[in-house]
Amino acid sequence: MITKQREQELITFILNDELMKFYKSKEWMQLRLKALKRDNHECQLCKAAGRYHKAENVHHMKEVKTHPHLSLTLSNLQCLCIKCHNEVHDRLESTRAPKFMNEERW
Template identity: 70%
Template structure:
């Protein structure tokens, strides 16, 4: 997959085509194996957590030429990946709340 194709996916708002591509899936697996399926941020802090995400250090929207570069990938757990992207966890209210106490 070339840079122009990746850029086209991003500009059309269909970046999931990239993330479902054979090239990405293979490279993602290589990155996970390289990092022993461990979150690298947790590992740097002396903790262990399984890596569920493969993060682009330099974002695909900014650097589509590095989208398939193994040196631009970092394996992270979901919590650390959300932290890197400054996403906050949404606190949900329970679906059912019964005021009555037995």
């Protein structure tokens, strides 16, 4: 079990924009594994759409920057595949500049 003092320390990392310290903490790593086990290592958005994809990411439904007090709450976590996680955060490939293509297409 996490102490109040340690929990406050982790929240302070988030508030000070030191997210990597939070995400590398043993408390986050343990909670992340619990979420993956709970969701059977399946992407929950793919599953809801009737598809299967392995979950590689654990997503905070209420973002850590706006809700740091929920950063270590299991019910605020959702396991997602990389594609779905990027979509949730609006990091779609279609918004990236297209790669240069040679004018000569054979």
